[in-house]
Amino acid sequence: MSDTSFLQALAVSKTYPGERVAGVKRISLNIKPQKITAIIGESGSGKSTLLRLLYGLLSPDDGRVLFKGERIWGPEEKLIPGHDAMKMVTQDTDGLNLYAKVWDNIAVLMPNTDVSAKEERTSQVLQQLNILKLASKQAFFLSGGEKQRVAIARALITRPEVLLLDEPFNQVDTSFREGLQQDIRQIVHDTGLTVIMVSHDPAEVLSMADELIVLKDGEIIEAGHPKTLYQAPQNLYTAKLLTNCNVLSQANAALCGISTKAADVVIYPEWAAPTGSWTRKDWTVKQVLFKGNHEDLLVNKGDITLRVLNDEPDKYKLGDKVHIKINKYLAFDN
Ligand SMILES: Nc1ncnc2c1ncn2[C@@H]1O[C@H](COP(=O)(O)OP(=O)(O)OP(=O)(O)O)[C@@H](O)[C@H]1O
DSSP: OOGGGSEEEEEEEEOOTTOSSOSEEEEEEEEOTTSEEEEEOSTTSSHHHHHHHHHTSSOOSEEEEEETTEEOOOTTTOSSOSOTTEEEEESOOTTSOTTSBHHHHHHTTSOSSOHHHHHHHHHHHHHHTTOGGGTTSBGGGOOHHHHHHHHHHHHHTTOOSEEEEESTTTTSOHHHHHHHHHHHHHHHHHHOOEEEEEOSOHHHHHHHOSEEEEEETTEEEEEEOHHHHHHSOSSHHHHHHHSOOEEEEHHHHHHTTOOOSSSEEEEOGGGEEEESSSSOOOEEEEEEEEOSSSEEEEEEETTEEEEEEESSTTSOOTTOEEEEEEOOOEEEOO
């Protein structure tokens, strides 16, 4: 199957009733099958609107969404919008029956026509989501992260081809989150599921996604592989979404030894290294932020403060004078 014939948006626009600014504007995209696509963008950029349009929860004002060439109809055009091959999970786990066991919450979505197939499939999905041990527990007693796993199991039980995730890991603590991210990647790998997710977390999208779509003011401003977008973003906006980077004006960049005609210069913390061995130590350590296996140092020279990565924790203390070696930077006019 060619990529273009899977899930497509063709010049899709949506303005909410009573709003002057469009939620999304003339978006065209092709979702790659059997991959994880992450939609990122600042708050209000249209991520959830785009996801709902792809799923058929919203009807576009203009344009079309096609799944394998078949039109996805929204609520204004069809009584039960969307497509059976797609399922969506949000932060909201209200669909769970809190008084029923985990097993029943999942199995209830399978037809009763073949009881052994129903049992086999339920058990398989529980294993995929690593919740087999919770099968006989009442949903009421689950943690937020466990509920989220059950919600995803419920979405997957009928073997959808596409799973849409709208910030489903938001309520989940970091360790639980990483486990769930790994399990979803494994399911994609093992079953060929296609995942489209919306997330605010740069670490999450960089490690999970095969493809990133960057939205700004309802439009796609760039898309590509996470590594490409991280290392060579075409827009300052993208760099700022993906990393806690330093942004310098042209004049301040010049004071750091960077000569450019561009308006803004971006330096990622890992592209600037402190060194105490140079004679010209014109930066002062203002803060040392412990990050586990490394430190972020906030160093200062005149009006300029830089965040730089130090992979030798405890080497520098507040007030130390250091030289900062800038190994790489990006220049932007946008
Ligand atoms: N139901 C609605 N009615 C009116 N305007 C809406 C509605 N939902 C979203 N919007 C507006 O549409 C635009 C896009 O919103 P959307 O929720 O898609 O953005 P988002 O990127 O998902 O934001 P967030 O990250 O904060 O969830 C925003 O300007 C928002 O205020």
